[in-house]
Amino acid sequence: MGATGANRGQPAIMDAKTRWGRFRRSEAASGLLLISPTALYALLMLAVPLAAILLYSVLTDGYLTVEWTPTLANYAEAWGDPLYRQVMLRSLFVSATVTLVTVLLAYPVAYYVSFHVSPSRKSLWLFLITIPFWTSYLIRVFLWKVILGFNGVVNSSLMTLGIIDEPLTFILYNVNAVVITLAHAYAPFAILPIFVALEKIDRSLLEASQDLGESRLLTFWRVTLPLSMPGVVAAVLIVFIPTIGDYVTPQLVGGPEGRMISNAIQLQYLRLDNYPLGSALAVSAMAIVTAVSLVFLFLNRRFLRVRQQ
Amino acid sequence: MRSKGTGFRAYTIAYLIFLYAPIVLLPIFAFNNSTIIAFPLAGFTTNWFRELATIPALHHAVWNSLVIAVSTSILSTCLGVFAARASTRYDFPGKGPIIGFIMLPLVLPEIIVAVSLLVVLLGIGIELSAWTVILGHVLICTPFSIAILNSAFQSLDKSLEEAAIDLGETRWSTFRLITFPLIMPGIISSLLISFTISLDEFIIAFFLTGTQPTLPVYIWSQLRFPTKLPSIMALGTILVALSITLLIIAEYFRRRGIARSGGQDAGGFL
Amino acid sequence: MKPIIQIRDVHKYYGDYHALRGINVDIGEGEFFSLLGPSGCGKTTLLRTIAGFEDLSQGTIHIDGRLMEGVPPNKRPTNMVFQSYAIFPHLTVAENVGFGLRRDPRTPAQKAAAVEEALEMVGLKGYGGRAAHALSGGQRQRVALARALILKPRVLLLDEPLSALDKKLREQMQSELRRLQRQVGITFILVTHDQEEALIMSDRIAVMFEGQIAQLAPPQELYRRPVTRQVAEFIGVMNFLPASVATVNGARIDVEVAGLGTVELAAEQCPGGARSGKGSVGFRPETLTILFEGETPRGRVAEGTVEEVTYYGDMTYYGVVPDGVDVPLTISMRNLVGRRVLERGERTRVAWDPAALVLFC
Structure with a gap:
């Protein structure tokens, strides 16, 4: 220069x-x-704002005001109180189940669209899959209540058909209902990343595998599945992380035994005005989500490295 | 291969039925002449739709939501254009972390966004209103805008802009004459998608809306009253019809954008 | 030759990567100049620094006597044909060609006439109303040319303009580009990795390796007297035999060549300059001749065994291992009427001319 x-x-x-x-x-x-x-x-x-709730979570609650006295009492309550611990564990359990169910159910759909639909019609199928996702979430969740309820679609149809005499009660206001509703709500989130990963697989690799003597099933197991793992990992994270913080579904269809962490956070903030405890719960939830996600990524690092090549 | 595909096809169709089941029920109950949302059906009526016209609170909520959704879509698309342009064209220090952070709301539970914004806004003494909802919605819509605009910018050949500069245009006139027209389809679909997300968003609006409820917040407040449910079904039917229309328009522009730049269709949104 | 472009001591760094390492070259008015080299050698970077798309890390570029530092691409008397052609897909052919005339003070009618004239020059008369995205590769290339030439630049820059075309079309466009360049009379600078293309089209060629110009010469000199083995291997095919310099006697050099004995070379046969120690001699396949039955040799003769035969129709390429050497020499022979094709394993005589040798030390 x-x-x-x-x-x-x-x-x-x-x-x-x-x-x-x-x-x-x-x-x-x-x-x-x-x-x-x-x-x-x-x-x-x-x-x-994230820094702010981190700060609030170590301040003292003083009924409608917040006192500037640093304390870990909020965390002690969030982690020590059996009620919160139960809510937290339930949230984890529900999210994990939803994630598992959603991804397992979504994989064959993504596989079908990627491998068995002609290229010109793929975007039509994806479009059909994504449409329900863009319609009002609240109303969709509420409709599951209608479907699963005491006088709901499932019960009235089953009773009309004479399969059951009494309405089923285990399908609403509990964890089952939360899982079904969330699995429905997050379906496209699981399908799209898996689809993208499957699309990236060079089809000649599959032919090469069969040429080298593997059956179609083993080709899937040894070639297709490992190569689509980046998509599966993305799908898992993109379903797991938001579902753990879902508020509407547990509130509407979960009943008292289906409450999750968001409902507890909302209660502290909007009903009880206990910002410090609410913040401690929120920070704890984020910490759990981050920890689980990082462990999951670590366990799958082998599959993710392939993508970078 | 074909015979193998039929099993998958049947499964996928069953899955689609699962996906569409709730939405199909919506119009059925919206036109059902009964205040109870259950089978068997009681007869056809359009009363529930007519009732919608008589609720001023609903009209206020719709107006609030529209103002919020329009502002959100414009702001998040603008922010999206800046970020997508920067991430597709330039290399700069800290690029990965900066963009990762901007995209963070995609994977952050919305309740976290909602409570953290609430704490700060109340902390600095800002009164909750439609504006505070817009602040939150722009935050969660911007990553979607960036994702859509990223692909629009990526399919734009860099040498097109260089050619315009080489032929005597300035950076700004190049943007106006070449870049902007070519990413226009992406901008339109970003506007529509952010509009749809904002219109439908509940949690952030629930926390930040104050005394001016948005449409989802209004619906939420009505779900507690069984007598209001049929008209909520009617409202839901209108909303679903509206968002499907918007989506079809968005999809149309996305495809036209791809056709125009001569590229291959690589799939849907996101 | 009056220089239109003067490039002095140009360096370009991308972070730690040294892309251009001291480029010095003058490019003449009306010259067809090629930058030739393998991918990653810096040829495109050099072209883009001339166009103004890349800043220099060090050094200067003058175009038409004017220093280009800080002059943006839209203010330089150069125009570019991009590798992807960069045809604006949302405009018609005519709008593409007339794109650069937006700030031109002429009337719309005059501009339209200029566009039509430019289209005619590249053989696309009447295509003005077509949509640009519906054009074929060859047509896009012509639109890109018309669009650049309509602005009457002092220098036209072409970045691998033919690499996307198939072989037939490429050959046709090569002669057409040459014709266009003579017609408009301005300097063309062509970037290419195709040595044949560079030889066919250029007045002068700069061969680049790793950010430096290895040799700058007209095509014939480049082919016949490459200065290094690297250049020789990049341009066409060349045979190499180990050699060592025996004595240097004024303008004459005596060289001991493996398998061929002592050869006396003229100074010009050592274009690299160095003339001592061990090295190699190179010679092109067509400077060697296989002697068929009854043919009398011109120059010297070596004996050897045919190891490989590759038949091309008009030509046959032989790999012949001369006695006393273990490397096969590639020899190209025309398949003249009545001349048979040798078979592998046959003994043969090979005529060669010391004047065709090039010495690399």
Whole structure:
């Protein structure tokens, strides 16, 4: 850089100027400048609030006010109280079950669309799969209540057909109902990443495997499944993380024994006005989600490395 | 291969029935002449739709939701354009972490976003209103906008912009003459998707709305009253019809965008 | 030759990667100049620094006597044909070609006439109303040319413009580009990795390896007198035999070549300059001749065994191992009427001319 100015016998100040000009036109500067509005927004509306609840979670609750006395009492209550511990464990259990059910049910759908649908019709199928997802979530959840309820669609049809005499009660206001409803709500989230991963698989790899003597089933087991694992991992995370924080479904169809962590958080914030305890619960929930996700990613690191090649 | 496919096909169709079951029930009960949401059906009526026209609180909620959804879609698409442009065209220090952080709301439980914003807004003394809901909605819609616009920018050949500059245009006029028209389909589908998400979002609105309920918050408050349910079914039918229409428009623009840039269709949203 | 572009001591770094390492070259007015090299050698980077899409890390570029530092691409007297052609898909052919005339003070009618003239020049008369995304590869290429040439640049930059075309179309476009360049009379700078293309089209070629110009010469000189083995291997096919310099006697060099004995070379046969110690000599397949029955040799003769025969129709390529050497030499022979094709394992005589040898030390 220095040679330019020196060769033309110009003062050093010109050199500094062009250097600044170069930085201004440089990729790094343009990129940072361009991303700054969005990044600033995320900083103000996400980073600061997250830091705030982290702070609140170690403050003392003083009935409608918050006292600036640092304490770990909120965490002690969130982790020590059997009620909260039960809610937390139930949330984990429900999310894990929903994730398992959703991903297992979704895989064959993604497989069918990727491998058995002609390329020109793939987007139509994906479109059909995504449509229900874009319709009102509240109303969808409520309709499951209608389907599963005491006088609901399932019970009245089964009774009309004479299969049962009494309405089934184990399908509403408990964990089962929460799992069914959430599995329905998060279906496209599971299908799309698996579909994308399956689409990326070079079809000649499958032919090569069969050419090398593997049966179709073993080809799936030894080639297709491992190569689609990045999609499965993404599907698991994208279902698991939001479901653990779902509020509407447990509230509407869960009944008292189906309450999850969000309902507890909401109760602390909007009903009891205990922000510190609510924050401690929220931070704990995030910590659990993050920990489980990281462990899951670690266990699947073998499959994820393939993607980077 | 074909015979193998039929089993999968039957399964997938069964799965689609599972996906559509609740939505199919919606119009059935919306036109059912009974205040009880259960089988057997009692006869056809359009009363529930007519009743919707007589509830001022609902009309306020619809208006609030529309204002919030329109503002959200415009703001998040603008923020999305900046971020998608930066992430597809430039390399800069900290790129991965910055973009990862912006995309974080995609995987963050919404209740966390809602309570953390609530704490801060109340902490600095901002009164809850439609504006506070917009702040939250823009945060969760921006990642969707970025995802959609990223693919729009990616399918845009970099040399098209260089060619325009080479032919005498400035950076700004290049954006206006070349970049903007070519990513237009992406912008439209980003607007529509953020609009739909915001219109449907409940948790954040529930926490941040104050005294001006949005449509989902209004619906939530009505679900407790069994006599209101049939008209909620009618309302739901209208909403579903509306969002399917919007989606079809969004899909149309997405496909046109792909056709225009001469690319291959790689799948749906997200 | 009056230079239109003067490139002095140009370096380009991408982080730690040294993409251009001291480029010095003058490119003449009206010249067809090629930058030739394998992918990653810096040829496209050099082209893009001339166009103004890349800043220099060090050094200067003058175009038409004007220093280009800080001059953006839209203010330079250069225009570019992109590798992907960069035809704006949302505009018609005419709108594409007339794109650069937006700020031109001429009337719309005059601009339309200029567009039509440019389209005619590239053989696309009457295509103006077509949608750009419906064009074939060859047509896109022509639109890209018309779009750049309509602005009457002092220099036209072409970034691998033919690499996306099939062989037939590529050959047709090669001669057409040459014709266009003579017609408009401006400097063309062509980036290519195809040595044959560079030889066919260029007035001069700069062969680049790893960010440096290895040799800058007209096609014939490049082919006949490559300065390094690397250049020789990149341009066409060349045979190499180990050799060592015996004595240097003024303008004459005596070289001991494995299997061929002592050879006396002229100074110009050592274009690399160094003329001592061990090295190798190279010679092209067509400078060797297989002697069939009854043919009399010109130059010197070596004996050997045919190891490989590759039949191409008009030509046959032989791999012949001369006695006393263990490397086969590639020899190309025309399949003249009445001349038979040798078989593997046959003994044969090979005529060679010391004047065709090039010495690399």
